[in-house]
Amino acid sequence: MPAVLPEALIVATLVTAALLVGPLVRARRPGGFLFSLFGLIELGLLVLLVWGIVLVAGTERDVDVATFVGYLVGTVAVLPLAVLWARNETSRWGDAVLIVALLVIPVLIVRLNQIWDAAHA
Amino acid sequence: MPDDLATATRSGPGRMLVAVYAIFALAATARSAVQIATRFEQAPLAYVLSAFAALVYVLATVCLAKGSAVSRRIAYAACTIEFLGVLIVGALSLLRPEWFPDATVWSVFGRGYLFIPVVLPLIGLYWLRRTAR
Numbered sequence: 001m002p003a004v005l006p007e008a009l010i011v012a013t014l015v016t017a018a019l020l021v022g023p024l025v026r027a028r029r030p031g032g033f034l035f036s037l038f039g040l041i042e043l044g045l046l047v048l049l050v051w052g053i054v055l056v057a058g059t060e061r062d063v064d065v066a067t068f069v070g071y072l073v074g075t076v077a078v079l080p081l082a083v084l085w086a087r088n089e090t091s092r093w094g095d096a097v098l099i100v101a102l103l104v105i106p107v108l109i110v111r112l113n114q115i116w117d118a119a120h121a
Numbered sequence: 122m123p124d125d126l127a128t129a130t131r132s133g134p135g136r137m138l139v140a141v142y143a144i145f146a147l148a149a150t151a152r153s154a155v156q157i158a159t160r161f162e163q164a165p166l167a168y169v170l171s172a173f174a175a176l177v178y179v180l181a182t183v184c185l186a187k188g189s190a191v192s193r194r195i196a197y198a199a200c201t202i203e204f205l206g207v208l209i210v211g212a213l214s215l216l217r218p219e220w221f222p223d224a225t226v227w228s229v230f231g232r233g234y235l236f237i238p239v240v241l242p243l244i245g246l247y248w249l250r251r252t253a254r
Contacts, residue, residue, distance in 0.1 A: 064155075064159075066155045066158065066159055067155050070151045070152075070155055074147065074148075074151065077147070078144070081143070082140065085136070085139070085140055085143075086136070086140075089132065089133075089136045091132070091133050091136075093132075093133050093134055093135075093136040093137050094136060096136075096137045097136055097137050097140040100137065100140055100141060100144070101140070104144055
């Protein structure tokens with residue numbers, strides 16, 4: 001999957017995870033700015049989902065389609081679920097949940113790339 | 122006071138514990154569903170064990186999140202089975218690699234997942250013990 005979007009999303013999730021260390025240390029909930037970053041990341045992940053499905057539908061490569069689409073769906077699902085789960089948490093562990101989710105997304109994107117690269121034309 | 126017990130189980134560190142369990146539940150369920158649906162005959166034992174691991178993770182996630190007296194008991198059992206599973210499957214995957222043509226979540230003590238599978242059940246059991254009373 002040679003393209004800018006997956007790499008940009010990896011950088012964005014890692015940077016956002018790093019920015020959450022501030023609220024984590026001060027035991028505060030993330031502010032509006034961080035939530036708008038979540039929104040942007042989620043938007044990018046949705047574009048990645050659609051783009052990935054189009055890509056895998058039109059390729060000559062022998063891609064493991066079920067696994068590939070599974071990872072795409074996983075990347076889209078993680079952050080909203082984490083926000084919901086962290087919503088009622090008043091302690092710093094709510095921020096920890098969000099950081100974990102933001103660190104899982106780049107791992108999933110790297111795995112997506114590996115699945116794509118493992119398939120031969 | 123069952124409500125307090127439930128809140129204690131899923132709040133604070135418990136909030137993150139459930140989140141990590143949920144990630145493993147999702148990952149293991151999706152993985153084993155794809156494996157069993159698309160290529161079961163290639164590594165039946167590994168894929169059945171993957172499905173079993175997925176079931177244990179789902180059970181532990183739901184029961185830790187619910188946190189009632191009964192569901193905590195089920196979570197205890199799930200974490201114990203999970204730990205034994207990681208140890209047994211981890212050892213077998215090293216001693217009898219020919220039984221596992223494809224990897225499970227628990228192969229080589231969860232090496233493919235940063236060894237989190239071998240630590241997670243211990244943290245789960247510790248957390249259940251700490252929030253008991």
